[in-house]
Amino acid sequence: MILFKYLPVNVIKFIKSNPIAARYVVDGLFIGSAVNIAASNVNLFAMRLGANDYQLSLVQFLPQMFTLMVLIPGGLYMDSIVNKKRIVIVTLAVILLGYLLCSLSPFSGVNAIPFFLTSLSLAGGAMALYLIAWQSFFPNVVDHMARNKVLTLRTRIILYINVIVPVLIGIVLASIGTLKGKIIAHQAFFLCTCLLLLLNALNFRRFRTARFTELPKRISFSEIKKAGKSLLHNKPFVIFALSALFFHMTWHLDWTLYFIGQVQYLGMNEFQLGLVPMGAAAIQIITLKFWSRKNERHGVVLPFTFGILGLSLCPVFMIISVSLRIPAAPYLFIIFHMLAHIPFCVITLNLFQCLLQVVDEKNRSFSMSVFACLLCFSNAVMPVAGVALYHFLGGDINGFRYTFAILFVLRIIAAGFWFLRWRSMPAVKS
Numbered sequence: 484m485i486l487f488k489y490l491p492v493n494v495i496k497f498i499k500s501n502p503i504a505a506r507y508v509v510d511g512l513f514i515g516s517a518v519n520i521a522a523s524n525v526n527l528f529a530m531r532l533g534a535n536d537y538q539l540s541l542v543q544f545l546p547q548m549f550t551l552m553v554l555i556p557g558g559l560y561m562d563s564i565v566n567k568k569r570i571v572i573v574t575l576a577v578i579l580l581g582y583l584l585c586s587l588s589p590f591s592g593v594n595a596i597p598f599f600l601t602s603l604s605l606a607g608g609a610m611a612l613y614l615i616a617w618q619s620f621f622p623n624v625v626d627h628m629a630r631n632k633v634l635t636l637r638t639r640i641i642l643y644i645n646v647i648v649p650v651l652i653g654i655v656l657a658s659i660g661t662l663k664g665k666i667i668a669h670q671a672f673f674l675c676t677c678l679l680l681l682l683n684a685l686n687f688r689r690f691r692t693a694r695f696t697e698l699p700k701r702i703s704f705s706e707i708k709k710a711g712k713s714l715l716h717n718k719p720f721v722i723f724a725l726s727a728l729f730f731h732m733t734w735h736l737d738w739t740l741y742f743i744g745q746v747q748y749l750g751m752n753e754f755q756l757g758l759v760p761m762g763a764a765a766i767q768i769i770t771l772k773f774w775s776r777k778n779e780r781h782g783v784v785l786p787f788t789f790g791i792l793g794l795s796l797c798p799v800f801m802i803i804s805v806s807l808r809i810p811a812a813p814y815l816f817i818i819f820h821m822l823a824h825i826p827f828c829v830i831t832l833n834l835f836q837c838l839l840q841v842v843d844e845k846n847r848s849f850s851m852s853v854f855a856c857l858l859c860f861s862n863a864v865m866p867v868a869g870v871a872l873y874h875f876l877g878g879d880i881n882g883f884r885y886t887f888a889i890l891f892v893l894r895i896i897a898a899g900f901w902f903l904r905w906r907s908m909p910a911v912k913s
Contacts, residue, residue, distance in 0.1 A: 506690055507637045510617075513683035515641035517676045518610075519648040521582060523757075525603065526742065528669040531662060532588060532595045543739070545600050546607025547863030551856055557612045558852025559710070567620035567848075572684045574613035579680040581606025586673035589666055611855055618835060619848045631783070631836065635775040638832050642771065645764030653757025710846045714853060719841040726904050727834065728857045730791055730897040735865035737798065737890050740873055740883070748805040748880060751813045762821040767828040774829045783833040783840075784905045786826075788898050790833070793826035795894035798887035805883060 529542050561570055584602035591598040652672065659665050714720060745751045745759065777786045800819030804812050842850040869886065876882035 503633070503690075506686060507621075507633050508640055509686045510683060511637035511640040512644070513679045513686065515644040516648060517578075517679040517683070519644055520652065520672050520676045520679070521606070523649055523652040524585075524669050524672050527656070527753075528585075528588075528666070529596065529599060531666050531669070532599060534596050538596050538600070541600055542603065543866050544863050546604045547859045549604040549608045550611040550859045551863070553608045554611055554615065554852045554856045554859065555849075558615055558848045558850075558855075561616055561619055561848035561852075567616055568687060568690055570616040571613060571620055571687050574609050574616055575680050575684040575687070577609035578606050578613060579677045579684075581609060582673050582676045582680070586670040586677075589670065611859065615848055615851050615855060618838075618851055622839065622847075631775060631778050631832075634832055634836065635771065638828060639768065639771050641831075642764045642768045642828070646761050646768070649757040649760045650754075651757075653754045657753040710849045713843060713846060714850055717841065717843060717850075720843075720850060720854075722904055723837060723841045724854055724857060726897075726900050727837075727854070728861060729900060730894075731858050732861045732865050733890065733893040733897045734794060735861050736869035736872075736893070737801075737866075737887065738862075738869070739866040740869050740886065741797075741801070743870075743873075744801050744805055744883065745813075745816075748883065749813045749816055751816075755813050755817070758817050759820055762817050763824040763827065766821045766824050770825050771828050771832070774826065774832065778829075778833065778836075783836040785902075786829045787833045787837060788902045788905065789826040790829040791894060791898040791901055793823050794830070795891055795898060796823040798891040798894070802884050802887050805880065 525542055526539065529539060534542070561567060581602050581604075585599055585606065588595050588599035588602065655668055656665055659668055745756060751759075774786055797820070800816065800823055804816035804819060807815065838851065838854060869890075872889070873882055873886045876885045
């Protein structure tokens with residue numbers, strides 16, 4: 484009976500009372516599966532295509548830099564149109580095209596890596612625009628009082644997918660003995676991603692929206708200047724953006740280092756690498772209902788602090804795991820990683836809701852694009868900075884420990900900033 488407590492048994496009841504939620508459940512199912520399959524392919528696929536260390540760093544860097552170039556123009560364009568549903572569908576189609584081209588990379592011969600990186604950048608930029616379009620469209624079709632419940636349900640579906648997909652991919656790849664076979668498997672995974680994106684585009688076509696009578700807004704330099712000035716004078720948004728940016732910078736610092744620690748110092752195989760996100764997702768499924776209730780009682784800002792504190796434990800557990808030097812260290816690390824992710828679901832669940840509290844209705848997409856640009860810049864630069872810090876401190880096991888000790892301190896500071904923001908801004912407590 485305890486197991487059924489955490490299954491989405493209330494989905495049908497909630498959907499009947501809120502039909503829009505059904506579409507977002509389906510969206511979470513398709514986009515969650517697609518992102519998981521694609522993310523599980525990127526680094527390993529590039530490595531098997533012959534990417535060196537420098538090219539592997541570009542797998543993270545180039546898509547983020549391309550995203551920076553398209554977010555602001557894309558956000559301004561979204562604010563100029565009335566029907567955001569069409570943009571959601573178009574961006575899904577472009578993501579599909581990018582991943583389809585990724586699957587064709589091995590046929591490019593000596594140009595496989597540049598072709599793959601270009602295709603991945605196209606998909607990454609379109610994914611960022613999809614998220615902005617999705618976030619702008621969401622408040623138009625979901626009532627304010629239902630947002631937390633709909634997002635909780637969607638997040639729960641994605642977490643179930645996070646449990647299943649990485650392990651299945653790890654099992655499949657580990658069972659294939661040849662390099663050629665593994666590359667074919669990666670191509671098949673990308674094609675599955677394309678199919679899921681197509682199904683999600685068809686799902687969004689079925690969203691019922693009110694008939695729009697407003698005329699599209701013209702984009703002009705004066706309007707851009709006015710939107711930027713309005714954004715800078717929006718003090719709640721500025722404080723939120725700076726607090727969230729500092730937190731993400733401390734988070735993004737170890738994205739590459741985590742992979743190095745798992746593979747180089749813990750010696751984890753493909754199956755064990757799949758167990759890491761599976762365990763983290765499983766513990767979030769168990770705790771999601773608890774944190775959703777905390778949101779309803781205390782607002783969405785304060786619980787976010789506990790999410791940052793949970794991430795603060797990740798560096799500590801990594802230091803302990805790589806220092807054990809015992810055969811069971813990879814599995815102890817998986818357990819530690821699960822414990823650190825007990826409050827992590829509030830990061831996914833609350834960040835978007837916190838953003839909605841501080842953006843202006845008139846320039847919502849533009850504000851979201853600016854915020855997304857800040858996060859993309861952090862996502863592009865900070866993993867490289869983390870590796871540089873690691874090598875500056877020696878590039879060995881001791882340098883690895885010192886780097887993660889610094890990360891722990893920085894994340895505690897980030898949690899402190901977020902808590903002070905909550906204390907000093909009563910308006911965002913609800």
